[in-house]
Amino acid sequence: ADTIRFGTSATYPPFESIGADNQIIGFDIDLANALCKQMEETCTFTNQPFDGLIPALKFRRFDVIISGMDITEERSKQVTFTQPYYANTAMIIGPKGKFSSVADLKGKRVGLENGTTHQKYLMEKHPEITTVGYDSYQNAILDLKSGRLDGLLGDTAVLNGWLKSNPNLGEVGEVIKDPQYFGTGVGMAVRPDNTALLSRLNAALEGIKANGEFQKINDKWFPAH
Numbered sequence: 001a002d003t004i005r006f007g008t009s010a011t012y013p014p015f016e017s018i019g020a021d022n023q024i025i026g027f028d029i030d031l032a033n034a035l036c037k038q039m040e041e042t043c044t045f046t047n048q049p050f051d052g053l054i055p056a057l058k059f060r061r062f063d064v065i066i067s068g069m070d071i072t073e074e075r076s077k078q079v080t081f082t083q084p085y086y087a088n089t090a091m092i093i094g095p096k097g098k099f100s101s102v103a104d105l106k107g108k109r110v111g112l113e114n115g116t117t118h119q120k121y122l123m124e125k126h127p128e129i130t131t132v133g134y135d136s137y138q139n140a141i142l143d144l145k146s147g148r149l150d151g152l153l154g155d156t157a158v159l160n161g162w163l164k165s166n167p168n169l170g171e172v173g174e175v176i177k178d179p180q181y182f183g184t185g186v187g188m189a190v191r192p193d194n195t196a197l198l199s200r201l202n203a204a205l206e207g208i209k210a211n212g213e214f215q216k217i218n219d220k221w222f223p224a225h
C-alpha cells in the first residue's frame, strides 16, 4: 500500500485540533483515515498554519489538504477540489449581549485566521470593521475571551461549538451565506495534475457515504444537539 500524505491546520475543532495526548484529532482526521482504509492505503498527517497549506501542497510536502477548507473559485485556480463533504456558513461571535448586529461592530476589532475566506470577506465587505489576522483560531479565541478582540468570524459549525463551552459569548447578527466568498462547501484539495488521486478520493468518499461510515463520523463530531 502507498502512503497518502495529508496536510492540515489543527486549530479548528471539531474539524481538526490537537487532542489531550498531542495527537491531531477531529472530523477531518477520522474522515481521511476512513478514506485511506477504503482505498487500502496508509494516511499520514502534517500540521502547519492554514495560510501555508496551498503553497506546501504545491511544494509536494503532502498530497491532499484536508482542513475545513471552503471550495472557492480563487483557490480553484491553484488546486483542484474533491466533491464537497460538508456544507458551510459563517458567523460572528462576541461578548454575549454586547452587539446586536454587524453594524454595531463599526470601528471594533474582529479576529480570524490568516488565509481564510473569513479574512477576505471581512476585509472586502466590512472595511469599517478592523480585521485582526491570527496564525491560529485558538489564539483569536483567547484574545476574544480576554477582551483584546470584540468579535471573531469563523465557520458556524466551529463557532457553535465554542459558544457551547463559553457561556459568556454569543452570536452577533445573522448567519452569513455568501457563496462568492465562502464557496460551495468544504472539500479536500489536491494538485491539479494529480487527477488519479482526485478520482480515488471522490470514489472513496462515495464508498463511505454508501456504507454508512461517513454518517457515523459526522454524528461523532457534529452531534445534532
Ligand SMILES: NC(=[NH2+])NCCC[C@H](N)C(=O)O
Pocket: 008, 009, 010, 011, 012, 015, 016, 050, 067, 068, 069, 070, 071, 113, 115, 116, 117, 118, 137, 155
Ligand atoms: N483548519 C483550519 N484552521 N481551517 C480554517 C478554515 C476556514 C474557512 N473554512 C476557509 O476555508 O478559509
